[in-house]
Amino acid sequence: xxxxxxxxxxxxxxxxxxxxxxxxxxxxxxxxxxxxxxxxxxxxxxxxxxxxxxxxxxxxxxxxxxxxxxxxxxxxxxxxxxxxxxxxxxxxxxxxxxxxxxxxxxxxxxxxxxxxxxxxxxxxxxxxxxxxxxxxxxxxxxxxxxxxxxxxxxxxxxxxxxxxxxxxxxxxxxxxxxxxxxxxxxxxxxxxxxxxxxxxxxxxxxxxxxxxxxxxxxxxxxxxxxxxxxxxxxxxxxxxxxxxxxxxxxxxxxxxxxxxxxxxxxxxx
Amino acid sequence: xxxxxxxxxxxxxxxxxxxxxxxxxxxxxxxxxxxxxxxxxxxxxxxxxxxxxxxxxxxxxxxxxxxxxxxxxxxxxxxxxxxxxxxxxxxxxxxxxxxxxxxxxxxxxxxxxxxxxxxxxxxxxxxxxxxxxxxxxxxxxxxxxxxxxxxxxxxxxxxxxxxxxxxxxxxxxxxxxxxxxxxxxxxxxxxxxxxxxxxxxxxxxxxxxxxxxxxxxxxxxxxxxxxxxxxxxxxxxxxxxxxxxxxxxxxxxxxxxxxxxxxxxxxxxxxxxxxxxxxxxxxxxxxxxxxxxxxxxxxxxxxxxxxxxxxxxxxxxxxxxxxxxxxxxx
Numbered sequence: 001x002x003x004x005x006x007x008x009x010x011x012x013x014x015x016x017x018x019x020x021x022x023x024x025x026x027x028x029x030x031x032x033x034x035x036x037x038x039x040x041x042x043x044x045x046x047x048x049x050x051x052x053x054x055x056x057x058x059x060x061x062x063x064x065x066x067x068x069x070x071x072x073x074x075x076x077x078x079x080x081x082x083x084x085x086x087x088x089x090x091x092x093x094x095x096x097x098x099x100x101x102x103x104x105x106x107x108x109x110x111x112x113x114x115x116x117x118x119x120x121x122x123x124x125x126x127x128x129x130x131x132x133x134x135x136x137x138x139x140x141x142x143x144x145x146x147x148x149x150x151x152x153x154x155x156x157x158x159x160x161x162x163x164x165x166x167x168x169x170x171x172x173x174x175x176x177x178x179x180x181x182x183x184x185x186x187x188x189x190x191x192x193x194x195x196x197x198x199x200x201x202x203x204x205x206x207x208x209x210x211x212x213x214x215x216x217x218x219x220x221x222x223x224x225x226x227x228x229x230x231x232x233x234x235x236x237x238x239x240x241x242x243x244x245x246x247x248x249x250x251x252x253x254x255x256x257x258x259x260x261x262x263x264x265x266x267x268x269x
Numbered sequence: 270x271x272x273x274x275x276x277x278x279x280x281x282x283x284x285x286x287x288x289x290x291x292x293x294x295x296x297x298x299x300x301x302x303x304x305x306x307x308x309x310x311x312x313x314x315x316x317x318x319x320x321x322x323x324x325x326x327x328x329x330x331x332x333x334x335x336x337x338x339x340x341x342x343x344x345x346x347x348x349x350x351x352x353x354x355x356x357x358x359x360x361x362x363x364x365x366x367x368x369x370x371x372x373x374x375x376x377x378x379x380x381x382x383x384x385x386x387x388x389x390x391x392x393x394x395x396x397x398x399x400x401x402x403x404x405x406x407x408x409x410x411x412x413x414x415x416x417x418x419x420x421x422x423x424x425x426x427x428x429x430x431x432x433x434x435x436x437x438x439x440x441x442x443x444x445x446x447x448x449x450x451x452x453x454x455x456x457x458x459x460x461x462x463x464x465x466x467x468x469x470x471x472x473x474x475x476x477x478x479x480x481x482x483x484x485x486x487x488x489x490x491x492x493x494x495x496x497x498x499x500x501x502x503x504x505x506x507x508x509x510x511x512x513x514x515x516x517x518x519x520x521x522x523x524x525x526x527x528x529x530x531x532x533x534x535x536x537x538x539x540x541x542x543x544x545x546x547x548x549x550x551x552x553x554x555x556x557x558x559x560x561x562x563x564x565x566x567x568x569x570x571x572x573x574x575x576x577x578x579x580x581x582x583x584x585x586x587x588x589x590x591x592x593x594x595x596x597x598x599x
Contacts, residue, residue, distance in 0.1 A: 163355035164356075164357060166320075167416075168368070169341070169343045170342055170343070170347075170348055171343075171348065171372065171419075171420060172343050172344075172420060173368075174343055177372045181357075181368070186359055
């Protein structure tokens with residue numbers, strides 16, 4: 001059959017090269033976590049070892065940034081879950097003047113370059129005389145985390161339809177019961193996916209963090225510093241593997257959770 | 270006897286649109302009441318005013334004598350069968366039906382037993398474990414019906430209940446709904462744009478036009494004695510006669526309706542009117558003859574077996590004077 005004809009060789013080759021170009025560097029980062037040589041990235045690695053995992057484990061300067069990153073990601077995605085869901089609920093059900101404008105304003109931070117968000121937040125903190133803390137980083141991250149959750153939730157709300165909520169009220173449920181028995185079960189996987197995406201994005205965010213962290217360093221910022229002044233280089237690669245797992249796995253899970261709905265929004269930030 | 274539902278001068282405005290405009294209405298307890306009208310005539314808004322999803326802009330609504338002013342939908346003894354059924358997709362059929370009992374805190378075993386009883390009432394025994402997505406349209410509607418009945422409402426509202434079903438199923442459901450209503454003895458209020466449905470199922474019909482009620486009455490009142498031009502046009506296929514034609518047909522100078530089946534052909538020398546046959550339509554149970562008279566087209570229904578004139582023929586017409594029904598110009 002014609003439709004099953006093989007694509008031209010050049011196209012296949014192009015696709016393979018493209019994929020290699022995208023993914024080989026990641027594999028190289030994994031590879032150098034195992035090299036025995038710690039001063040320069042020599043290829044091929046002279047020998048392979050797992051000792052850097054032990055070294056990384058014992059390096060005291062890795063743990064505080066890791067904790068900070070986890071804490072910031074957890075709080076920002078938690079905050080985003082609450083605010084994003086409430087916002088989506090309001091947008092999906094209400095019709096009021098300026099609704100489209102507000103919807104645009106909610107989504108805008110994800111389209112705004114991080115450097116703009118970071119600069120504006122930093123000057124706002126300076127003007128308001130707010131000292132840098134975990135919370136200033138959380139605020140910065142929440143700007144885009146809320147969007148991710150909002151986009152996921154609003155798509156699901158639209159599918160839920162108004163009459164189902166009315167049916168629940170009609171049968172005697174109060175708003176809390178409707179939320180608990182009708183909205184949440186239908187929204188659940190979208191929220192979980194949105195929350196995990198938000199967590200992953202927050203965990204590896206660098207630009208906004210640079211402006212809102214002050215002297216604190218999150219794990220990605222620690223890595224950036226480490227690359228500039230090399231000391232036990234493979235340790236950075238070990239940390240890279242950790243960051244990779246902490247962000248890639250939730251995104252993958254989010255993809256599978258919402259695959260049927262085709263609504264994993266915001267995966268492109 | 271208190272009315273099940275009463276509207277006192279109820280209006281509902283959306284911006285400048287008067288969806289419902291100064292409606293007065295009383296629906297008797299235990300009746301099967303139809304709200305009939307074209308889309309946008311205000312019938313669905315009236316239904317939502319009863320269920321509580323809309324609030325009147327002015328006027329008041331009483332259900333069994335109790336003012337519904339500040340009563341939210343979840344505290345009204347009224348349940349709704351939604352047009353799109355609105356079943357909960359994440360619950361099986363039994364949990365859907367038992368939902369009203371669950372939110373009231375009825376324990377699981379009791380509410381499941383009750384749900385099974387209702388499923389059997391709507392002839393869906395053994396469907397409890399299925400998900401709504403695994404059911405046909407007709408079955409989903411029965412589930413929606415069972416779910417709306419689980420709280421034993423005193424008034425059941427049905428929004429275009431048969432709209433999404435195919436013709437055969439629709440006719441079967443008409444009989445079933447009617448039988449169910451008689452058996453339960455509760456008040457059914459249903460909204461439809463299908464005059465056949467309204468006439469065949471309801472005890473009383475309210476015909477809506479532009480947010481107002483044009484006429485309330487029994488199906489035969491509405492069909493045989495339409496109050497206004499709009500009702501005559503919308504309900505059935507009556508001949509609507511402008512004042513001049515009514516006059517020449519022997520009545521006063523007013524709008525009138527004359528049903529096609531009330532007119533007979535006559536060979537008498539002084540017929541009430543004469544018309545030239547322009548078209549014939551064979552309907553099985555009879556033939557619909559279109560005639561031109563006084564610059565106006567009118568229809569005559571000839572029952573099967575009676576002689577039918579040919580196209581172009583000029584025939585005399587006659588009718589029982591009582592069949593000429595006068596009505597308002599609205």
